[in-house]
Amino acid sequence: MTMDEQQRREGGGGFAWSQRAGRAARNRWLPQGRRGPMPWIIAIMMFLSTLAGGAGLALSNALERMHGELAGGQTAQIVEADAARRADQVRRVAAMLRADKAVRMVRIIPEEALAAQLEPWIGADAGADDLPIPALIDFELAPGTTPATLKAIAMRAKAMAPSVRIDSHELYLGPVERLMRLLMWLAAGVMALMILTTGAVVTIAARSAHTTHRGTIDIMHLLGATDVQIARLFQRRMALDALFGGALGLGAASVLLWLAGRFIAATDAELTQMIALPWRLAVLLPLIPIFGTLLAMLTARITVRHALERAL
Amino acid sequence: MDGQTLHRGRSSTDMSAIIEFENIGLRYGADAEVLSDISFSLSTGGFYFLTGASGAGKTSLLKLLYLAQRPSRGVLKLFGEDVVMMPRSRLPGFRRRIGVVFQDFRLVPHLSAYDNVALPLRLAGLDEREISGPVEEMLGWVGLGDRSGALPDSLSGGEQQRIAIARAVIGRPDILVADEPTGNVDADMAKRLLGLFEALNRLGTTIVIATHDLPLIGMIPHGQMMRLDRGRLIDPTGSLRFPPDKRPALIQGLALGKPG
Numbered sequence: 001m002t003m004d005e006q007q008r009r010e011g012g013g014g015f016a017w018s019q020r021a022g023r024a025a026r027n028r029w030l031p032q033g034r035r036g037p038m039p040w041i042i043a044i045m046m047f048l049s050t051l052a053g054g055a056g057l058a059l060s061n062a063l064e065r066m067h068g069e070l071a072g073g074q075t076a077q078i079v080e081a082d083a084a085r086r087a088d089q090v091r092r093v094a095a096m097l098r099a100d101k102a103v104r105m106v107r108i109i110p111e112e113a114l115a116a117q118l119e120p121w122i123g124a125d126a127g128a129d130d131l132p133i134p135a136l137i138d139f140e141l142a143p144g145t146t147p148a149t150l151k152a153i154a155m156r157a158k159a160m161a162p163s164v165r166i167d168s169h170e171l172y173l174g175p176v177e178r179l180m181r182l183l184m185w186l187a188a189g190v191m192a193l194m195i196l197t198t199g200a201v202v203t204i205a206a207r208s209a210h211t212t213h214r215g216t217i218d219i220m221h222l223l224g225a226t227d228v229q230i231a232r233l234f235q236r237r238m239a240l241d242a243l244f245g246g247a248l249g250l251g252a253a254s255v256l257l258w259l260a261g262r263f264i265a266a267t268d269a270e271l272t273q274m275i276a277l278p279w280r281l282a283v284l285l286p287l288i289p290i291f292g293t294l295l296a297m298l299t300a301r302i303t304v305r306h307a308l309e310r311a312l
Numbered sequence: 313m314d315g316q317t318l319h320r321g322r323s324s325t326d327m328s329a330i331i332e333f334e335n336i337g338l339r340y341g342a343d344a345e346v347l348s349d350i351s352f353s354l355s356t357g358g359f360y361f362l363t364g365a366s367g368a369g370k371t372s373l374l375k376l377l378y379l380a381q382r383p384s385r386g387v388l389k390l391f392g393e394d395v396v397m398m399p400r401s402r403l404p405g406f407r408r409r410i411g412v413v414f415q416d417f418r419l420v421p422h423l424s425a426y427d428n429v430a431l432p433l434r435l436a437g438l439d440e441r442e443i444s445g446p447v448e449e450m451l452g453w454v455g456l457g458d459r460s461g462a463l464p465d466s467l468s469g470g471e472q473q474r475i476a477i478a479r480a481v482i483g484r485p486d487i488l489v490a491d492e493p494t495g496n497v498d499a500d501m502a503k504r505l506l507g508l509f510e511a512l513n514r515l516g517t518t519i520v521i522a523t524h525d526l527p528l529i530g531m532i533p534h535g536q537m538m539r540l541d542r543g544r545l546i547d548p549t550g551s552l553r554f555p556p557d558k559r560p561a562l563i564q565g566l567a568l569g570k571p572g
Contacts, residue, residue, distance in 0.1 A: 022440040031422040219418050222380055223432045224408030312382060312400065
């Protein structure tokens with residue numbers, strides 16, 4: 001005998017008991033017990049959706065950072081074999097850049113740093129007098145700087161250092177940015193497909209459950225049950241399956257995303273390190289299973305009501 | 313049975329005719345009509361028997377009555393409203409006013425006897441505190457007070473039938489439709505159940521019972537009879553021609569296998 005039955009027999013319990021007992025009784029209208037593969041299928045869907053969502057958000061964050069850091073970024077490269085002349089040209093070009101209102105940051109890359117970067121390719125001799133390396137000046141244009149201003153700056157630099165070449169960071173990182181943008185949209189597409197598939201799976205499951213419980217539904221109909229009362233039973237069942245599957249999928253995907261984040265952080269490469277999922281974006285991930293649950297409920301409701309409309 | 317057991321507030325109608333059939337025909341798919349040109353009206357608070365040989369169309373006629381089926385043609389009015397053209401969203405409200413004892417009981421197999429009996433009240437949205445007393449009283453009435461937790465599969469046919477009857481009357485319906493309600497119970501229980509129907513009838517419920525059980529019909533002196541034969545009422549005018557004073561001869565005729 002259940003506690004509710006015990007209380008019922010003893011005539012005890014108040015409003016809360018009555019409410020709880022009523023809910024429990026209504027929940028029994030469809031058979032309880034094994035739920036089949038539905039929660040697990042939803043778990044897989046939610047796992048993949050969360051992964052895709054996480055990847056999309058991380059890429060979107062990386063793009064935002066990349067855009068912020070690279071926007072206006074330029075490098076002036078001075079190729080001059082004579083070290084003294086090269087140093088003089090660097091000094092003059094840097095001074096000209098610092099004096100320009102359109103330039104908000106100028107940084108001369110130390111020769112040692114360049115030598116260190118080249119060492120793996122050309123050995124410890126990098127930077128030696130007999131093996132000169134170009135001098136680099138990173139500078140950043142103020143927002144809203146026009147191409148004409150940049151062209152004027154380049155011409156002035158050319159007058160000071162004839163061999164100077166100015167490269168925009170966006171120029172060589174453009175393909176990377178485009179690739180990341182493509183991957184971001186791919187992730188969004190995968191997520192949208194997963195959500196559509198979840199809807200389709202729930203539709204099939206709701207139809208199948210409706211067919212399985214047809215006998216019970218017919219009896220309830222003849223006793224005066226409304227379509228809404230019956231649809232609510234399936235809606236609740238599907239919501240529980242989706243909640244379970246969603247929590248499981250979210251948990252597994254979160255662990256995987258965290259591990260992936262650790263691996264990316266360990267790459268020691270500035271570009272890949274940009275692909276990170278900060279907390280402000282990570283907290284959005286639970287919205288995916290929540291949305292999945294709402295979608296499952298709505299789909300189950302619509303499917304069952306549609307099926308019921310075919311009966312008298 | 314007292315008002316506490318059948319506690320749901322009645323919405324009895326003052327109309328004299330609670331059920332009206334006008335030239336009703338029913339066919340399933342493209343098959344021939346199983347009911348043809350059925351016309352009759354039943355009065356509020358009446359007690360009616362529907363007889364006829366197997367396959368005469370009794371169950372089909374009852375299905376029309378408890379709104380499991382819409383007729384293929386004709387006009388069917390319940391509580392003064394045409395239910396043939398009625399939108400299906402309004403049907404649950406009508407069904408809640410009709411108690412049904414199905415020939416095959418149609419208990420919900422995974423619900424206990426208690427929950428099966430309570431089902432109409434829960435569907436009607438009654439609070440659990442208003443449900444437990446009447447359900448237990450009703451279970452006691454049908455002699456199954458000690459089997460309230462039993463699942464239908466663990467009950468005998470007779471016990472299942474009694475649960476089905478308890479479920480049909482628990483909401484104190486305006487119309488009670490019963491298809492062979494005493495087919496699986498012994499004579500004593502049949503008498504007891506008939507007493508239950510009579511009590512309900514005294515409270516104003518219109519009773520329609522399809523049965524082959526002639527002694528059962530004889531037990532209700534004020535009951536009236538309709539007889540179906542191959543989908544048609546024996547009396548083509550549709551009026552009920554078998555009032556109590558003519559019933560003994562009719563019953564004798566039925567027993568001898570003669571048409572009424």
